[in-house]
Amino acid sequence: MTAAANQSGRRPTTSRRLERAGIRDVAAAAGVSITTVSDALNGKGRLPDETRSRVREVAERLGYRPSAAARTLRTGRSGLIGLTVTTYGEEPFTFTEFAYFAEMARAATSAALSRGYALVVLPASSRHDVWGNIALDGTVVIDPPDQDPLVSELYRSGVPVVSDGKPGNCPVTAWVDNDHEAAVLGILDHLSEAGARRIGLLTGTSTDTYTRLSTEAYLGWCERVGQEPVYETYPAHDPAAGAVAADRLLARPDRPDAVYGLFDPNGTDLLAAARRYGMRVPDDLLLVCCSESDVYAGTEPPITTLSLKPRRIGTTVVNLLIDAIEGVDSGTGVDVGRLFPPRFRTASAGPPPGTLMPTELIVRASSQRRSPRTTVSPPRPPGEV
């Protein structure tokens, strides 16, 4: 076997150390050419099954593992997808901070894996340190800001980019987002029907799509129904600021009798604030917040939440991206190019294809006055609506 290494046309170096077997070693051991080994192992070429299986067996015996680097260099495909986390605020890394990201990332990872790709988690900032060193087949970008230099650079490099969150002004290949406007309007209507007269909003100071669209939808709704907007903003990445803002909202002279909180911890914070002001939920204050956490099923009272269905988003984003990478028409009507990877596409005409995904409102006790959940001890009498 060590002799085989020498037969294979290499410089007869010092007995090959402890290095792993290469394709040449397999070829020599099997008595065939490296072409044949490559073809046999990759199911290509025209070879009789006998040769194929023999080569495979020899490769197995030698513990041969093809070099991913060499393959990537030659084929131009690494099987790697970037997952870019654009951070709220200056925190180095906010993923898994909100349950939304965590769930989304998990779904994206699974989706990628099931199609043979792996996900690399990367920060949106600092392109040159790490970005430049990794061969990426494509990238998922979470909520890119307007004119994101990262996205532009990737686009110039010919790397397909799919964004989670409708991009402001970025040349992405495709994007996926929730229908935030419909979601907010649905919640406001829901609260109105439950008897709310003045609905407040707890929102963020950042300019990401989610915050912006949601707030705009709220303001538009207020104008339409003739309600004066009642809202407080705070930097969403600061947990402490959320509690303060919730307090502020309920301390206002024009105190709302219903509140929708855009961020995950808002429910808890608003509940605590309500307690401090002696307001009962849902009797004095109707509450809804956007969250993926199921702790709100167990709070006292349980809080109605809006789920953005991050798993669906993550799965969709990744599949769209891989479609683009592999040159598959993803059925959104835009021809991605069947033969050439996207980097060869000419400047795309029109806006990139976007997909809006529905949200889900999980109605619990905090947003309805007619079905008061009885709580602790006495068993709940059946038949209540």
Place this chain on the structure above:
Amino acid sequence: MTAAANQSGRRPTTSRRLERAGIRDVAAAAGVSITTVSDALNGKGRLPDETRSRVREVAERLGYRPSAAARTLRTGRSGLIGLTVTTYGEEPFTFTEFAYFAEMARAATSAALSRGYALVVLPASSRHDVWGNIALDGTVVIDPPDQDPLVSELYRSGVPVVSDGKPGNCPVTAWVDNDHEAAVLGILDHLSEAGARRIGLLTGTSTDTYTRLSTEAYLGWCERVGQEPVYETYPAHDPAAGAVAADRLLARPDRPDAVYGLFDPNGTDLLAAARRYGMRVPDDLLLVCCSESDVYAGTEPPITTLSLKPRRIGTTVVNLLIDAIEGVDSGTGVDVGRLFPPRFRTASAGPPPGTLMPTELIVRASSQRRSPRTTVSPPRPPGEV
């Protein structure tokens, strides 16, 4: 510039399409050799600053980005670290399921990034689909089971492996874990001091290190103090099973007056179960659970939690791994080999170096009878022991 591409000794192909500039293009444009370009850009060789900056400038102008694949092939280093999630149960992917993993993964990602590496999230199963296609410099494995074939294979391939969780019988380069025994004993003592007479345990059915060591520590403590063990087990990956098990524990004839729950949701579940049985916390039942979630600061009553400090773990694991990759002696007393990467190490003598990290008990109202937190409605009468 397109002319430059032709000068560079390439086959005069069809005008180079839209492809990115290569190092040859930069060399031609700058009027130097590719060696000089490589040296100039990487800060190597002996070149006058003038040449260096000129080459850098030309590279910048051409938008040159070195091919990560080619560099990886040549240098044998990809800058990629695997983060392997061994799943509880059969779920495809449990990371971010528990806050511990999410936090740990986040810290690991940050730590890797700050040293110029990126993390690739990979499943512990299905080696050949994805694993083989990625050039990994090393891998972090979370809680590998005994005789993990994945770890063995990686070891044979010469890829350094550092595990989070003391490995049962795996050839890892190093490992990091909490001192679970000390943590459990500390909690049991804490509960005893608070007046507990019979401490129960809510634990898991899986055989991972955490569950095993914690349970063993509990049983050992029971034997030492002469208490009959009172515990229930359930598959930790099943959220519904946890609530059932909590219920079961409190429904036992030998009902405990204090419980430690090993998993994140146990606190909530135990609290709910206690309510159902009319037990007051902490008056009738002392409660501690292991969790990274801060919701337990806001429950009614707030619940004492044990934090495993996952960030510290994640950071340490990654730094240990990168030290091994780069051949740095990590100061744990074992010489990793200064010149050669770990793959050239001879069979290590003795067990791999391990690091035990302390945990943190965050004491809240649920585990102490003497300092009742004043809460919402009726202030609890003080003075109860």
Place this chain on the structure above:
DNA sequence: GACTCGCGGAGAAACGGTTCTCCGGCCCTT
């Protein structure tokens, strides 16, 4: 004036696969 020394840089061999091209036989046909 010949020699050494170090500076600045060029040449070319890897790295380890993939894949395009081509080729020798063997069998079948006419």
Place this chain on the structure above:
DNA sequence: AAGGGCCGGAGAACCGTTTCTCCGCGAGTC
């Protein structure tokens, strides 16, 4: 018997860097 087609496979270029080796040349040295 000659030609054509196909089967099974070999050769070699190529992917784009890094890096080892070597070389010319000007300046200082004796």
